[in-house]
Amino acid sequence: MKNSIISLTFIFAFVIAVTAQQKPVLEKEGTLIKATYYFENGTVQQQGFYKDGKPHGEWIAYNNQGKKIALGQYNAGVKVGKWFFWNQDILSEVDYNDSRIAAVNQWKNSQPLVSNNQ
Numbered sequence: 001m002k003n004s005i006i007s008l009t010f011i012f013a014f015v016i017a018v019t020a021q022q023k024p025v026l027e028k029e030g031t032l033i034k035a036t037y038y039f040e041n042g043t044v045q046q047q048g049f050y051k052d053g054k055p056h057g058e059w060i061a062y063n064n065q066g067k068k069i070a071l072g073q074y075n076a077g078v079k080v081g082k083w084f085f086w087n088q089d090i091l092s093e094v095d096y097n098d099s100r101i102a103a104v105n106q107w108k109n110s111q112p113l114v115s116n117n118q
Helices: 002-020
Strands: 025-029 032-038 044-051 057-062 068-075 078-087 090-097 100-108
Touching: none
Parallel strands: none
Antiparallel strands: 025 032, 032 044, 044 057, 057 068, 068 078, 078 090, 090 100
16 A cells, blocks of 8 residues: 555656646745646646745646646645545545655545435
8 A cells, every 4th residue: 555655656746847847827826926737738737836946835736637636735845744646436645744654544435425226
């Protein structure tokens, strides 16, 4: 399980590295700069904030169909707190402490929440 979380983390880091080569749309919001990266098809790929040139606050990543695949927090460029990764029917929760994985939990959605059966 930890290996799959590490893989997801590397994928998210790769997405950040690839999008760093793209030109984001930047908007000033108070003391932060909001950055929005787009896929070639025009859908949002990633959105988050920078403070003093470092990722800061909430960051969200999406796949090219617009479905959320990752959500996490940075504090001055350091991953902190709970990060969530969605991969098909698996939700992974990764707790970070100073950008290091402190704990991992996974949930698999094997049953629908709503049924049309009566």
